Amino acid sequence: MKPNYHYKDVAETYLFSTVAKKVSEYSSANPDQKILRMGIGDVTLPLAPAVISAMHEAVDEMSKKETFKGYGPEQGYAFLRESIQSYYARRGITLKTEEIFVSDGAKSDCGNILDLFDADNTVLVPDPVYPVYVDTNVMVGRKVSYMQATAENGFLPMPDETKKADIIYLCSPNNPTGAAYSKDQLQKWVDFALKNGSVILYDAAYECFVTDGAARSIFEVEAAKRCAIELCSFSKTAGFTGTRCGYTVVPEELIFDGMSLRKMWLRRQTTKFNGVSYIVQKGAAAVFTEEGEKQIAENLSYYRENAKAIAACMDECGIPYTGGKNSPYIWLQCPCGMTSWEFFDYLLEKIQVVGTPGSGFGKNGEGYFRLTAFASRETTQEACDRLKALLKQ
Amino acid sequence: MKPNYHYKDVAETYLFSTVAKKVSEYSSANPDQKILRMGIGDVTLPLAPAVISAMHEAVDEMSKKETFKGYGPEQGYAFLRESIQSYYARRGITLKTEEIFVSDGAKSDCGNILDLFDADNTVLVPDPVYPVYVDTNVMVGRKVSYMQATAENGFLPMPDETKKADIIYLCSPNNPTGAAYSKDQLQKWVDFALKNGSVILYDAAYECFVTDGAARSIFEVEAAKRCAIELCSFSKTAGFTGTRCGYTVVPEELIFDGMSLRKMWLRRQTTKFNGVSYIVQKGAAAVFTEEGEKQIAENLSYYRENAKAIAACMDECGIPYTGGKNSPYIWLQCPCGMTSWEFFDYLLEKIQVVGTPGSGFGKNGEGYFRLTAFASRETTQEACDRLKALLKQ
Secondary structure, three states: OOOHHHHHHHHOOOOHHHHHHHHHHHHOOOOOOEEEEEOOOOOOOOHHHHHHHHHHHHHHOOOOOOOOOOOEEEOOOHHHHHHHHHHHHHOOOOOHHHHHEEEEOHHHHHHHHHHHEEOOOOOEEEEOOOOHHHHHHOOOOOOOEEOOHHHHHHOOOOOOOOOOEEEEEEEEEOOOOOOOOOOOHHHHHHHHHHOOOOOEEEEEOHHHHHOOOOOOHHHHHHHHHHEEEEEEEEEEHHOOOOOOEEEEOOOOEEEEEOOEHHHHHHHHHHHHHHOOOOHHHHHHOOOOOHHHHHHHHHHHHHHHHHHHHHHHHHHHHHHOOOOOOOOOEEEEEHHOOOOOOHHHHHHHHHHHEOOOHHHOOOHHHHOEEEEEOOHHHHHHHHHHHHHHHHHOO | OOEEEEHHHOOOOOOHHHHHHHEEEEEEEOOOOEEEEEOOOOOOOOOOOHHHHHHHHHHHHHHOOOOOOOOOOOOOOOHHHHHHHHHHOOOOOOHHHHHHHHHHOOOHHHHHHHHHEOOOEEEEEOOOOOOOHHHHHHHOOEEEEEOOOOHEEEEEEEOOOOOOEEEEEEEEEOOOOOOOOOHHHHHHHHHHHHHHHHEEEEEEEOHOOOOOOOOOOOOOOOOHHEEEEEEEEOOHHHHOOOOOEEEEEEEOOOOOOOOOOOOHHHHHHHHHHHOOOOHHHHHHHOOOHHHHHHHHHHHHHHHHHHHHHHHHHHHHHHHOOOOOOOOOEEEEHHHHOOOOHHHHHHHHHHOEEEEEEEEEEEHHHHOEEEEEEOOHHHHHHHHHHHHHHOOEE
């Protein structure tokens, strides 16, 4: 048997393990120091009460013969797909339930959706980037090229006629930079993709953080239905990182060489997937109830206030940054020309604040640093106080 | 963008939709007739009380900041992998927890594991077969060849030196035939795979139904760790078809061209998957508690009694069959030389019993018919009474 030799080309990423190792070494050497973790991309608030009670009810249903649920539809129960359909409708976007596919999370879909494309396609990803976009393509030997996301373009690269590609990744609001495209900017990407016969994979995992009129869905641009797939998640919206649920929108207008990507994805999911736990789907549907939406909004406000506090701290320190407004991430320029890792060590040594070195996300991330708004209010405020004391000149 | 053209080669399978259509048409035309559904491969008993209470507790943990769980390990929580390790240890099989990967189900793993293999490998599957084995390979353009499972070999094909292959699928106890390999037979397959450098994908989803000393794991054959991956599931063991949890064992001894399949699978799962819901994993771990095992055993006995009743009914009618002993499936030869679909129509028209036509599983399935033990006791008994009245000569 010949193994998939492309796995040899996947770079080992030591980013988060190196961070963990450095923190643990520091902690062992300095057991009395209180370390403030501002690097995590994981939520910390518990699930909303509406979600909890829906899941308890679902567990009870599974305990009785009359209400027990066996295999469900691979693409998700109608009750959840209809809730997602309404969620889009409230933002003026019309989707068919057949275009909505529920999954165990956007990360799974992000990898699995590539099954629909020939290995002989070129891929365009921004730098810096969520490493999964690159690795999943390298694993099948697909050629990856980069577009530059820099301070000059506000970390929002726009189409470049000299950089055509078959598969284009856009993530907005962006991980790691927190920058978010406007509808007008997305229109330009859609025009470019339609002109070149490309497909856009649009990662909308952070859409719920948009507050200032930036786009929340690529389908705000009508013609996007002819060139874009949107990946979305309950992870950040409703704190489902450990509960696992996401969804992907594959419009029926997506036809390439006479092949319907929606039909192909349905075939892929019915063949290689067996649906999401009924209990989890009931919890996810509760996110869209009146009560659920109110509770979710409170949790999001909590994180947004944290983000605002970090952004205000950067303003006070005179440090340039993106994000913090439409995003739980603050992407800041390391002061005094420090590299990402130098700044990491500096913060850890001096004030015991842990963040994520930007260089871990790509070469354009060098000299940048990511802080996140997912810690508790108390941790966030203390971190801001320490940052100000250290960096305010 | 070039779509994956191999999707054009995937046969549309109308088996279960045709069954559903025929039943619904008959039912509309004959609204007073009581139809007995004996074709389903889905469990009907509710989850065990131990599983239910573990999941309630887990939901409660998710409701409090102190016990909330965000991202978990992609390969599954240690508590569950250790329980699975002990489950194998009680059967005399030593596994490392690093060799056990928890997933959202065996169907997902069955498709996703193929990421580890080059497209240029030949695949050997039995006929009749679970269609997923074939379709997932056709989707990447891999060449599929068949080995014949017939009444002559008890539906248990053995290695044939003229039919070499790089990837070999074995499913035991088998879906759809219910036949199960002995340890000695598996030893021959392992020898064959080692001699030819093949990998065996061993589907053990029905292992919990083994009662007569047939093999429950391919790792009962020690050398199998150098050539086999085992896929397993909580679906049939613990009624998790709608709860979604499975696991795959990838031994560290599996090295092909210097590449470790275990490390590759870890890389695949950490890149394209984000773990199973904490709530579901807590439920799955409860399956292995003393209380859980007792309750699960009762449910399995219930289905086994159903299988025994169907088998006894076939004996009384003088109809040859396999399965029913180590399997929830009874694979019977259609009487009077009827084709699978003729017999389907005959049973529906005459006694309103619904089964699954064997021809839907492959050309060797023609003339065969599958009944399942997953219906209620009452339905099963009534179906047996009707079958006897019709078929007993």
